[in-house]
Amino acid sequence: MDQASFERTAPGEHETTDLSGTAERFARLAVELHDTSGVQETVQAVVEFALQALNCSHAGVALSVRGGPDIPAVTDPVVAEIYKFQMDSREGPLVEVMQGTTSILVTDTATEQRWPDWAFKVRELGVRTVLDVPLTTSGGTIGVLGLYSTKPDAFDTDDEAIAHILARHASVAVANARHDESMAQAIDARKLVGQAMGILMERYGIDGDRAFEVLKRYSQDTNTKLRDVAQQLIDTRKLPQS
Structure with missing residues (x-):
């Protein structure tokens, strides 16, 4: 999967081609996730796809398990550090999303007021934009897909839409992988x-x-x-x- 396939174009004759290209790659991802052999491999495929499909610098997945969230896949140690800070402090968007079914977008950690300690920590790590999207099944939220950018206001509405589609694919794949492992x-x-x-x-x-x-x-x-x-x-x- 190449980054160029997901680059934006101005509305017009190329727009349909771009949308069909994105849809085709999601179809390929679905096949890839179906062929993976375990939760670890499944979420690793998801975060790698996120880097190519979205304007993010880092990506990660946290899963809900007994004893607290587990971090099976990240594209950069920065993500693991951000997750761990939230698990220890019980503060931040990951905590909120894990407990609900709604995504949270932080457009700029420099101006974020809801979780000041978390925002300061994340900003220190060089991250300015955060999008946390729940992984949900009929039984509730089973994890969170976290997308991060070193630039402020990095995600537009198209990025958010793609992130939610990716999260739906990931939710089904993780649930199936967990069932197979069980x-x-x-x-x-x-x-x-x-x-x-x-x-x-x-x-x-x-x-x-x-x-x-x-x-x-x-x-x-x-x-x-x-x-x-x-x-x-x-x-x-x-x-x-x-």
Whole structure:
């Protein structure tokens, strides 16, 4: 994907060509996201596309996970620093967008009044314009696509429209990648439990139902995930101490 394909032209004979070119590249992105094998690879493709499709200097994705936002992909360490500042201070547009479904545009960090400490920090890092767009599914907001520019008032209405389209593609892709990873983990867990049950059946001459009950009891007594109990038995040939 080349930057020239997204450059603006004056309204006229080239406008339709530019729009069709952008649509074609979004179609290619959709195929690329479909072919990615995991959340990390998916969001990395999204932020790299953002650099080519929009007038941004940096881009990043923060995802909502247990324990707080995760930062799986950034195009520059500056973005990770901006995200971390907001996570630690609980101040800034990322926090607001992660809790809602509406995007936030900061046209110039030099004049931003809503989050003064955040604005000062971001401006110190050389960023003047920020656009945070939610990644949403039917279940709510699952993350934020952050777009950054070293120039003030860098994003026009076309940039915002493209950012929202990109966010919709990313939302679906991330949700699918997470589902695939969860399914793979579940399959892996079943295999581990099956192996552990086999060890117990052979050692103590019990049937499968009894072996599973033993694993489940140790899981409950030690407040350990069933998968981890099985893994410990496979690795050490011992059950965890209750």
